[in-house]
Structure formats: C-alpha cells, structure tokens
Amino acid sequence: MRYLQILILPFTLLLLSACDSGDIYPVDKSNSGGLTCKIALTFKHTSTWPSDYHVVLAAYQNDSEYSEISKGISRQVEGDTLHLTMTDIPESCQLVTIAIVNKSKRNVVNLMTHTIQPSERNDRLIELGTQDIDLLAYERVQAQVFSNCTNCHGGSAHAAAGLFLTEGKSYDALVNVPSTKQSDKVLVAPGMTSNSFILDVLEGNAENVRYNHTNVSFNSETEDLNLLKEWIKNIDK
Ligand code: HEC
Structure with a gap:
C-alpha cells in the first residue's frame, strides 16, 4: 500500500501542474483590478482649501459615508489643471466624487458627484474630462x-x-x-x-x-x- 502511494503521488503532482499551466487556457485578465477613472480638475477659491479636512477623489457605494477607495489631493493653485488617474475602483461602487472628508475619512460633502454608467462599467473606464470644483460651494x-x-x-x-x-x-x-x-x-x-x-x-x-x-x-x-x-x-x- 505504502509503495502504491509513493508511486501515485508524483503522477498526481504532474497532473495538477499540467492543469495549472496558463499557456493552455489563457486567463482573461480584463475582469480583475476594477475600473479606472481619469479626470482633470481646476479649483476655485483655493484660499479656503481645508487643512483639518482633506480633499479626495473617491469612489463610494450608494449611501455609504466611507469610500471604497480614495486618493488625497494636495492644495492646488487657483486655475491650475490637475490630471488624475485612479485605478482599481471596485465593481461594488456606484459613485465617483470629489469629496471633503474628515480626519477619520468620513464623507463631509461631495463637491462633484458622478454616477458610474453601465457603458463605463463595460469599458472599465470612467473619463470625466475637466471638472471645475468650487471650494466655496454652498453645500x-x-x-x-x-x-x-x-x-x-x-x-x-x-x-x-x-x-x-x-x-x-x-x-x-x-x-x-x-x-x-x-x-x-x-x-x-x-x-x-x-x-x-x-x-x-x-x-x-x-x-x-x-x-x-x-x-x-x-x-x-x-x-x-x-x-x-x-x-x-x-x-x-
Ligand atoms: C444649543 C442651541 C443652539 C445652537 C447649537 C445654535 N444656536 Fe443659534 N440660537 C440659539 C438660541 C436659543 C437663540 C435665540 C437667543 C435669544 O432668543 O436671545 C439663537 C439665535 C441665533 C441667531 C440670532 C437670530 C436673529 O434673528 O437675530 C443666529 C444668527 C444664530 N442663532 C445662528 C446660529 C448658528 C449659525 C449656529 C451654528 C453654527 C447656531 N446658531 C447654533 C440656540 C442655538
């Protein structure tokens, strides 16, 4: 019995490694890594840039106060254009926003909100062009x-x-x-x-x-x- 096991084991390993080979069945990678968002931003009233809060590009699930993924934006110069790309946005997100968040990253207010469209999900790319963000928005x-x-x-x-x-x-x-x-x-x-x-x-x-x-x-x-x-x-x- 023991001999049989010793004989069978190498064959099993060989078989398993053969099935694992990516060469035979190429893996479709397009579904991994989430969505990508490209955006250009200009900011108005930058003298009111928050310091105790943070400005972020973030992706949210509907109604959630905490983002699934975010990218901090450092203080900008009035009128300058900032180009940003955010990758790996989880499929579970419905919204991409420019938000002000507090120190514990809870959302305080969205200064721009975009709902992710089905076509953008298909393309795995959200292209938002240039957005003007007013830091003195009444909201x-x-x-x-x-x-x-x-x-x-x-x-x-x-x-x-x-x-x-x-x-x-x-x-x-x-x-x-x-x-x-x-x-x-x-x-x-x-x-x-x-x-x-x-x-x-x-x-x-x-x-x-x-x-x-x-x-x-x-x-x-x-x-x-x-x-x-x-x-x-x-x-x-
Ligand atoms: C703990 C309760 C409380 C909070 C919190 C509060 N207020 Fe008041 N506020 C009052 C009361 C009571 C009065 C009326 C006082 C009186 O009758 O003399 C008042 C009056 C005022 C008035 C005068 C209104 C008028 O017609 O002249 C203003 C303006 C005002 N509050 C603004 C604010 C703002 C802005 C905030 C938040 C940043 C705030 N209050 C937070 C209780 C509060």
Missing part, C-alpha cells in the same frame, strides 16, 4: 458650518429664534434677512462680513442674543468660521 458651508447648528435651529420640532439652518432652508433664512434680535442688521449681508449679524452671534458680540454661541462645537472652529466668512464675502450682491 460645503451647509455641511461644514450649519450642520453644527441644526440641533437647535430647525433639526427638531423647534427652531431657536425662528431660524431654520437645515439643508435647503438655511440660505433663504439667512441671506438679506433682518435679525429678530437687532433690527438694524441682517443675518447675512452679501459681500459684507461686518454687517452680517451671524458673525456677531458666533463670535459672542451680540448682546441681545441670550444663548452664548461661542459654546457651539465645531469640528474645526477656526476653519469652519473662516469658511463662513469667505462664503459671505463671495455671495453675489
């Missing part, structure tokens, strides 16, 4: 600044001072709207930080407002307030 201000306010300002049944800072409502509730606490000022005055009561409130200089807003917790207070100021300066009058 970013909502996600980075006003998301810290909605607990009291309209996220629940109550909106403090009747002020709704929730998504889709905050712009109309702020821009050129007179303060209910100090009638000679508007909450956000386009182009004029000094006339914007919201900054008095957040910096603790609004005597008539009873809640001390310097207690509001931000992910990154300096950066978020600076973003708000730059946004106000750049709203069209």
Whole structure:
C-alpha cells in the first residue's frame, strides 16, 4: 500500500501542474483590478482649501459615508489643471466624487458627484474630462458650518429664534434677512462680513442674543468660521 502511494503521488503532482499551466487556457485578465477613472480638475477659491479636512477623489457605494477607495489631493493653485488617474475602483461602487472628508475619512460633502454608467462599467473606464470644483460651494458651508447648528435651529420640532439652518432652508433664512434680535442688521449681508449679524452671534458680540454661541462645537472652529466668512464675502450682491 505504502509503495502504491509513493508511486501515485508524483503522477498526481504532474497532473495538477499540467492543469495549472496558463499557456493552455489563457486567463482573461480584463475582469480583475476594477475600473479606472481619469479626470482633470481646476479649483476655485483655493484660499479656503481645508487643512483639518482633506480633499479626495473617491469612489463610494450608494449611501455609504466611507469610500471604497480614495486618493488625497494636495492644495492646488487657483486655475491650475490637475490630471488624475485612479485605478482599481471596485465593481461594488456606484459613485465617483470629489469629496471633503474628515480626519477619520468620513464623507463631509461631495463637491462633484458622478454616477458610474453601465457603458463605463463595460469599458472599465470612467473619463470625466475637466471638472471645475468650487471650494466655496454652498453645500460645503451647509455641511461644514450649519450642520453644527441644526440641533437647535430647525433639526427638531423647534427652531431657536425662528431660524431654520437645515439643508435647503438655511440660505433663504439667512441671506438679506433682518435679525429678530437687532433690527438694524441682517443675518447675512452679501459681500459684507461686518454687517452680517451671524458673525456677531458666533463670535459672542451680540448682546441681545441670550444663548452664548461661542459654546457651539465645531469640528474645526477656526476653519469652519473662516469658511463662513469667505462664503459671505463671495455671495453675489
Ligand atoms: C444649543 C442651541 C443652539 C445652537 C447649537 C445654535 N444656536 Fe443659534 N440660537 C440659539 C438660541 C436659543 C437663540 C435665540 C437667543 C435669544 O432668543 O436671545 C439663537 C439665535 C441665533 C441667531 C440670532 C437670530 C436673529 O434673528 O437675530 C443666529 C444668527 C444664530 N442663532 C445662528 C446660529 C448658528 C449659525 C449656529 C451654528 C453654527 C447656531 N446658531 C447654533 C440656540 C442655538
């Protein structure tokens, strides 16, 4: 019996290695390694480039807060074009975005979103051409600044001072709207930080407002307030 085993083993190995040979049946490699995305980017308002957050090219599954794959983008010069290629994007992804993510890589906001098309899956190539990314997009201000306010300002049944800072409502509730606490000022005055009561409130200089807003917790207070100021300066009058 033992002799038989010793005899059979080398033959089995020989057979196995013969089946394994790629020469006889070439392996189709096109299905491995995922999709590739090519994109060119120009950035607007680069003075508001985040430092406590990161700008990334990323691929996501629908509704996921964390990307399957991402590539960090370092601070760019206004108007320069950056060419990027991302390979190995998993098949499971539906979205390619330019996103701002926080330190733990959770998505804060998408500044550009592309849904992967069936034809792109077929070609295994997503070509997005040149995309202009505005770092002062209102969506970013909502996600980075006003998301810290909605607990009291309209996220629940109550909106403090009747002020709704929730998504889709905050712009109309702020821009050129007179303060209910100090009638000679508007909450956000386009182009004029000094006339914007919201900054008095957040910096603790609004005597008539009873809640001390310097207690509001931000992910990154300096950066978020600076973003708000730059946004106000750049709203069209
Ligand atoms: C913990 C609750 C709370 C949070 C969080 C909060 N606020 Fe307020 N806010 C209030 C209250 C309460 C008032 C009204 C105070 C009063 O009646 O004197 C107020 C008033 C204001 C006013 C004055 C409105 C007016 O008509 O003059 C502004 C502007 C404002 N908040 C902006 C913000 C912004 C922006 C944030 C987020 C960055 C924020 N608040 C976060 C509770 C909050």
